[in-house]
Amino acid sequence: MFVFHRVGWASLCIHEYIRKKEVRNMKLTGAAIWLECLKEQNVDTIFGYPGGAVLNIYDALAKHSHEIRHILPSHEQGAAHAADGYARATGKVGVCLATSGPGATNLVTGIATAYMDSVPMVAFTGNVGSPLLGKDSFQEVDITGITMPITKHNFMVKDVNQLAHTIRRAFQIAQEGRPGPVLIDIPKDVTADTAEYEQQPPLPVQRSKKSIPDYIIEQAAELIQGSKRPFIYAGGGVILADAMDELVELAELLQAPVSCSLMGLGGFPGTHPQFAGMIGMHGTKTSNVAATQCDVLIAVGARFSDRVVSDVKRFAPDAKILHIDIDPAEINKNIASYYNVIGDAKKVLRLLLDRLEHSELESKDDWVTELKQWQKTYPLTYPKNNGLKPQFIMERIYELTKGDAVIVTEVGQNQIWAAQFYKYTKPRTWLSSGGLGTMGYGLGAAIGAQIGRPDKRVFNIAGDGCFRMNCNELATAVEYELPIIIVILNNRSLGMVRQWQDLFYDRRFSQTTIDRTTDFVKLAEAFGALGLRLERTEDVDAVLQQALDARRTVVIDCQINPNEKVFPIVPPGAAIVDIITEE
Amino acid sequence: MSGEGKRHVISVLVENQPGVLTRVAGLFARRGYSIDSLSVGETREPDISRMTIVARGDDAIIEQIKKQLDKLIDVIKVVFLPAESSVYRELVLVKVKADPESRASISGIVDIFRARIIDVAPNSVTVELTGDQPKIQAFVDLMEPYGIRELVRTGLTALQRGDEDISLDD
Numbered sequence: 001m002f003v004f005h006r007v008g009w010a011s012l013c014i015h016e017y018i019r020k021k022e023v024r025n026m027k028l029t030g031a032a033i034w035l036e037c038l039k040e041q042n043v044d045t046i047f048g049y050p051g052g053a054v055l056n057i058y059d060a061l062a063k064h065s066h067e068i069r070h071i072l073p074s075h076e077q078g079a080a081h082a083a084d085g086y087a088r089a090t091g092k093v094g095v096c097l098a099t100s101g102p103g104a105t106n107l108v109t110g111i112a113t114a115y116m117d118s119v120p121m122v123a124f125t126g127n128v129g130s131p132l133l134g135k136d137s138f139q140e141v142d143i144t145g146i147t148m149p150i151t152k153h154n155f156m157v158k159d160v161n162q163l164a165h166t167i168r169r170a171f172q173i174a175q176e177g178r179p180g181p182v183l184i185d186i187p188k189d190v191t192a193d194t195a196e197y198e199q200q201p202p203l204p205v206q207r208s209k210k211s212i213p214d215y216i217i218e219q220a221a222e223l224i225q226g227s228k229r230p231f232i233y234a235g236g237g238v239i240l241a242d243a244m245d246e247l248v249e250l251a252e253l254l255q256a257p258v259s260c261s262l263m264g265l266g267g268f269p270g271t272h273p274q275f276a277g278m279i280g281m282h283g284t285k286t287s288n289v290a291a292t293q294c295d296v297l298i299a300v301g302a303r304f305s306d307r308v309v310s311d312v313k314r315f316a317p318d319a320k321i322l323h324i325d326i327d328p329a330e331i332n333k334n335i336a337s338y339y340n341v342i343g344d345a346k347k348v349l350r351l352l353l354d355r356l357e358h359s360e361l362e363s364k365d366d367w368v369t370e371l372k373q374w375q376k377t378y379p380l381t382y383p384k385n386n387g388l389k390p391q392f393i394m395e396r397i398y399e400l401t402k403g404d405a406v407i408v409t410e411v412g413q414n415q416i417w418a419a420q421f422y423k424y425t426k427p428r429t430w431l432s433s434g435g436l437g438t439m440g441y442g443l444g445a446a447i448g449a450q451i452g453r454p455d456k457r458v459f460n461i462a463g464d465g466c467f468r469m470n471c472n473e474l475a476t477a478v479e480y481e482l483p484i485i486i487v488i489l490n491n492r493s494l495g496m497v498r499q500w501q502d503l504f505y506d507r508r509f510s511q512t513t514i515d516r517t518t519d520f521v522k523l524a525e526a527f528g529a530l531g532l533r534l535e536r537t538e539d540v541d542a543v544l545q546q547a548l549d550a551r552r553t554v555v556i557d558c559q560i561n562p563n564e565k566v567f568p569i570v571p572p573g574a575a576i577v578d579i580i581t582e583e
Numbered sequence: 584m585s586g587e588g589k590r591h592v593i594s595v596l597v598e599n600q601p602g603v604l605t606r607v608a609g610l611f612a613r614r615g616y617s618i619d620s621l622s623v624g625e626t627r628e629p630d631i632s633r634m635t636i637v638a639r640g641d642d643a644i645i646e647q648i649k650k651q652l653d654k655l656i657d658v659i660k661v662v663f664l665p666a667e668s669s670v671y672r673e674l675v676l677v678k679v680k681a682d683p684e685s686r687a688s689i690s691g692i693v694d695i696f697r698a699r700i701i702d703v704a705p706n707s708v709t710v711e712l713t714g715d716q717p718k719i720q721a722f723v724d725l726m727e728p729y730g731i732r733e734l735v736r737t738g739l740t741a742l743q744r745g746d747e748d749i750s751l752d753d
């Protein structure tokens with residue numbers, strides 16, 4: 001053991017040993033404990049922004065910069081989205097940090113975004129010193145009060161002796177069961193106070209605490225067995241549970257079509273012949289028709305959001321719904337189910353497969369034929385008018401990256417085109433704000449994703465409105481030399497809202513035409529990124545290839561027609577089966 | 584707040600953490616659940632509190648209330664206390680106008696209800712009464728003609744009948 005070839009390394013190890021020993025026996029400041037606790041959790045990257053209340057923490061970070069990489073964004077919202085993108089792309093917990101007051105409130109949109117999409121995240125905020133709390137002190141804000149409804153849980157640590165335990169617990173809560181963000185607020189004096197610290201392994205994280213009784217699997221299996229027209233609706237839970245293999249196995253065994261919610265994309269291969277496309281508001285007609293005609297609808301890790309279901313009464317009217325989810329509160333929340341299994345999707349599917357493997361199943365020949373017919377009758381296409389097509393750009397990105405990129409999106413038409421016209425074949429390659437629909441999410445999230453997955457090509461598919469909201473983070477992408485490609489589908493309008501005004505408000509375009517003079521190419525250059533402009537269909541491949549080859553932050557300003565629309569669309573109040581597929 | 588649906592009495596054991604009351608109250612407000620009353624106090628273990636919540640809703644809503652409460656990290660246990668198998672009590676303090684003439688008849692009603700006069704002033708008496716809600720309502724109705732100056736109720740609190748209890752285990 002103690003044969004060292006290089007003295008440098010040996011002395012480093014001894015140094016490390018002594019340091020560890022010191023850590024074991026010494027009293028540490030709150031800031032130092034905070035840092036040690038992050039190391040316990042194997043956190044190697046955090047996204048943060050300094051300020052008065054976190055000076056002690058930043059001092060500790062400076063001393064340990066070789067152990068924990070700190071990414072400094074332009075704005076705390078960027079830090080929160082980056083931590084979120086990092087978590088979604090890697091499956092690890094994303095960590096962000098902000099100072100008190102405005103620093104803390106700037107995290108709020110990012111925390112809410114993560115909460116709605118069940119992203120494991122731990123957010124730290126500094127606060128004013130304990131004696132100043134509750135006195136409207138400078139930069140004091142009640143961030144635990146503010147974030148109560150948008151965190152899985154939050155804490156304020158008022159005693160340095162509680163700090164280590166609270167951090168350990170926060171990481172556990174963020175990951176166990178249905179994941180979500182946890183916030184810890186630390187008054188400044190707590191970061192300076194000292195306490196005994198002893199290193200500990202992370203608290204165990206159980207995806208699901210309860211075991212699943214045999215009779216539940218038996219009943220669920222019987223329901224499935226009796227189905228002649230089964231349909232699978234997969235949500236983000238499939239990705240969180242890493243259950244794609246089991247889902248594919250089940251779908252193939254049952255010969256069932258599979259539709260994904262927006263959050264479920266990448267949970268089932270988009271190239272699979274049984275993939276019916278997205279379901280719901282901007283789903284495929286095939287998915288929506290199949291869901292309406294099925295006799296058993298198996299929902300896996302999905303929550304029947306209003307964007308999927310539209311009119312509850314006319315959603316899957318002939319189906320017995322089997323709802324599989326880790327969160328008991330999702331059962332019967334948005335729709336009444338016939339039967340449910342509570343548990344981790346991977347585990348539940350495995351148990352079902354074991355039970356179903358050797359059982360007799362109904363013949364699905366007619367159902368399979370129908371499905372093929374629908375796929376042929378209602379393909380996901382788009383008219384080739386109006387010049388440069390956003391759908392075509394997405395298709396080319398898919399081809400040029402061989403479907404191996406991580407696609408992050410903003411919100412609006414850009415998001416839906418990105419969802420529809422790129423085939424997601426692997427989990428964690430599609431990152432989008434599904435639940436909150438946060439404009440300005442994409443660039444920050446792309447930064448986090450690229451930092452978490454340096455081996456991947458990361459795209460941010462953006463609208464001009466969204467990009468303008470948080471383009472400050474271009475500075476961050478350039479600073480950290482991240483080869484992110486930002487594709488602005490520039491329709492010079494708040495396209496999705498404009499589309500609703502066009503279709504449902506007699507074309508009264510109210511505040512959605514944003515024909516501003518911003519030159520995104522020059523803007524990119526001003527930030528130190530490469531700016532490219534794309535205007536003609538015939539240039540798509542060359543420009544995308546140039547962006548890929550540049551290996552630096554690139555902004556592509558794609559000039560598309562403001563009248564370009566997202567189809568299919570379920571009109572407000574309609575049943576999903578009445579989806580409109582073209583103008 | 585009032586609301587549609589049947590009345591349910593829910594006992595909630597919670598960690599006695601700062602903000603726990605806000606978490607529970609906020610949950611009801613945010614999700615639009617109707618709540619008639621909420622009372623809370625420490626249990627025998629000082630770090631655990633027990634809330635008694637009277638909520639209204641159809642079966643689906645009541646199911647959601649339980650599940651959403653269960654999701655709160657500080658909530659340890661949620662138990663329904665149905666009327667058949669539980670005792671419900673509430674305490675009310677009523678300050679009633681009283682002059683020398685009316686005092687005797689008020690005192691008579693107080694005795695019948697096994698209430699107590701806990702404060703006497705020249706122009707009023709203050710009565711304490713414990714009971715289930717119909718009893719309290721009947722008493723309040725009888726006091727009304729004398730002139731109620733002030734009234735305060737604790738909200739309902741409840742326990743299971745018999746040897747049952749909502750232990751911490753399971």
Ligand SMILES: Cc1ncc(C[n+]2csc(CCOP(=O)(O)OP(=O)(O)O)c2C)c(N)n1
Pocket residue numbers: 410411412413414415437438439440462463464465466467489491493494495496497
């Ligand atoms: C923070 C925020 N504000 C407002 C909205 C409402 N909204 C949804 S899509 C959209 C338009 C987005 O415009 P753009 O980024 O240009 O995307 P496009 O639809 O044109 O592709 C708006 C305003 C939102 N989702 N998020």
Ligand SMILES: [Mg+2]
Pocket residue numbers: 463464465489490491492493494495
């Ligand atoms: Mg736009």
